[in-house]
């Protein structure tokens with residue numbers, strides 16, 4: 001579904017990605033793990049059209065995405081939840097979701113999609129008329145995912161959904177991510193929290209300084225431990 005081929009690029013003169021190769025097949029949840037600052041977010045920005053790569057290809061269902069605007073990518077079914085939960089803080093939960101649906105009314109049933117999002121995140125239904133800015137961190141993350149999901153994307157890219165959340169909330173958000181995948185959305189998940197990703201992903205890639213240095217077809221406890229020790233510099237848990 002998605003094939004990143006030898007992508008290089010970064011910010012101006014600063015090269016961050018040094019030839020990244022990665023594939024996501026339809027129906028999978030693929031994890032992209034890596035320590036701070038190795039380029040995971042930069043790669044998602046390239047895929048979602050926010051940064052133009054200096055070289056390489058990003059193929060989506062065989063079509064090269066390079067040069068296509070983020071708005072058009074959204075209409076093509078690619079959604080990106082950036083790090084830091086970009087929601088409208090002075091709008092209610094309902095308004096945040098309706099704005100997301102406005103752009104795609106011609107191709108989805110807005111009422112159905114709203115119900116789907118609220119069923120996935122019952123907490124958002126309880127907070128339906130509350131302003132986004134007054135939600136807890138976990139609720140804001142739920143709203144950010146719900147906003148991206150409402151337009152019925154085929155591919156959902158999530159950038160560190162666990163960031164800054166208490167373990168119990170992380171567990172709940174990740175359970176929902178698995179549910180989203182089971183409902184048919186393909187997912188590329190960027191995470192530093194490898195343990196949280198363990199029960200959600202089908203396969204993982206590990207990135208170090210702008211390249212993929214390892215991939216696992218299965219992520220069990222011992223493979224997780226090895227990735228943590230060898231690539232993430234973590235010695236336990």
Ligand SMILES: Nc1ncnc2c1ncn2[C@@H]1O[C@H](COP(=O)(O)OP(=O)(O)OP(=O)(O)O)[C@@H](O)[C@H]1O
Pocket residue numbers: 011014016034035036037038039040041042043083192
């Ligand atoms: N707008 C920018 N201009 C210049 N350099 C940037 C910009 N954004 C990020 N960088 C640099 O690019 C490098 C990779 O950052 P990136 O956010 O892609 O890493 P990451 O793997 O997602 O890290 P983290 O897990 O900490 O978010 C870092 O050295 C960062 O300082």
